[in-house]
Amino acid sequence: MIDTLFRILALFRKELLAMLKDPKSRIVLVVPPILQCLIFGYAATYDLNHVPYALVDLDRSPSSHAFAARLDGSGVFVRVATLTRPDDAAPLIDDRRALLVVTIGRDFEKNLSAGFAAPLQVIADGRNSNTAGTAQGYLATIAQGFADDWRAARGLPGPPLKLTTRAWFNPSLETRWNMIPSLIGVITMMMTMMLTAMSVAREREAGTFDQLLVTPFRPTEIMIGKAVPSMLVGLSQSTTILLVAQLWFQIPFAGSYLMLYCGLALFLAAAVGIGLFVSSIAANMQQAMIMSFVLIMPFMLLSGLTAPIANMPAVLQYFTLINPLRYAISIAHQVYLEDAGPRQLAPELMALAAIAAVTMPISAWMFRNRLT
Incomplete structure (x- = not known):
């Protein structure tokens, strides 16, 4: 042995x-x-720190400008173009200059004031599905936060449910x-x-x-x-x-x-x-x-x-x-x-x-x- x-x-x-x-x-x-x-x-990494996007603001109201400012100030979304027509978005996505094209509808502020769903369209470059899905998720979170703050500032009732999330084991995801x-x-x-x-x-x-x-x-x-x-x-x-x-x-x-x-x-x-x-x-x-x-x-x-x-x-x-x-x-x-x-x-x-x-x-x- x-x-x-x-x-x-x-x-x-x-x-x-x-x-x-x-x-x-x-x-x-x-x-x-x-x-x-x-x-x-x-x-x-699947984390996004830079999302180039183009904005189409058809409403041109104080509320639409405030929402665009919320996106620009997020630290993640970077506006690469401001368009006047939705048809101008195709070249930006084709050339990979923009990952998202956000279109604010004409009655954005009017619908918000009336308590209806405000029109907001998002076109994403789906050639990379993971990146596009993550970017849309970030945008949805910002849009929900903007809507809640807008209603609260005007004393309007908020949505019937408010989702509060917390991630265990990886708080920052x-x-x-x-x-x-x-x-x-x-x-x-x-x-x-x-x-x-x-x-x-x-x-x-x-x-x-x-x-x-x-x-x-x-x-x-x-x-x-x-x-x-x-x-x-x-x-x-x-x-x-x-x-x-x-x-x-x-x-x-x-x-x-x-x-x-x-x-x-x-x-x-x-x-x-x-x-x-x-x-x-x-x-x-x-x-x-x-x-x-x-x-x-x-x-x-x-x-x-x-x-x-x-x-x-x-x-x-x-x-x-x-x-x-x-x-x-x-x-x-x-x-x-x-x-x-x-x-x-x-x-x-x-x-x-x-x-x-x-x-x-x-x-x-x-x-x-x-x-x-």
Whole structure:
């Protein structure tokens, strides 16, 4: 038992030296997670801070001017043109100079004073449906606020219902609060799978794989010695992302670090099992890298990172049940934002344990057959 432990530690040290002895390799392990966090945090966002729009004011009343001033003063809507006819709006949308065209009807103030619905037309550029929908939602909120303030200033009765909303876990509804914790699982899986998949392929290309076979190492010891360093690198990268989320983006961590790392350990066990399977069938590093990317893309698309799983077709929802990244993202969100405990995370933890219990033995069997 002690001899086995020393052999695994020796192989563990060898793998870490192979990963970290080259300065370029050290940079690759540290810099990409930070860059991806910054890119996703600032670029991959559904939040709108700049909405160019054109205004068509057919009423030209004090109320219509007040509404236009409310839009211009919102800090989000930027007027790029003031038109006299609705027909002039088409070129602005065709050339992408305006995302919205807001048309204020002729009887805008008159209908407001009479307590009727005031005519307000919005034409949106639907080529990007997410952006257009978000912009229309912002505009609807401003219009409702203007109508409430206008009635209150004149002592008129307001609407029978007034909706007051409050968002839990993400009060400002910022996209990065959802995106950055997800990267803890996404980037960790990418690097862990690739490092594990290329570990054996690197030995084959360097010509040291045959030397490894004539050593006293057993196949199981070789597999453990190559899996554990990749898991440690994955945990270090997840820690880097966690620090960027808290120190740079100031996203408050509500949960338990112990709970988060327990979930990540199970997730990495499942990811390493898949990576070892790829390494057992790849003949060289190029094949290992291509196979890893081929697997990572479906994992990302079926994880709920970009689209809710509930919106997917029923067949694809069943496929997500065997995707470890789905459970990793769920654990990261629940622990980071909701302060979830073991009871709440039990389904995800059990699913990851089941995936690891299947992938690791299969990978060990494949690994053993390739070595013997």
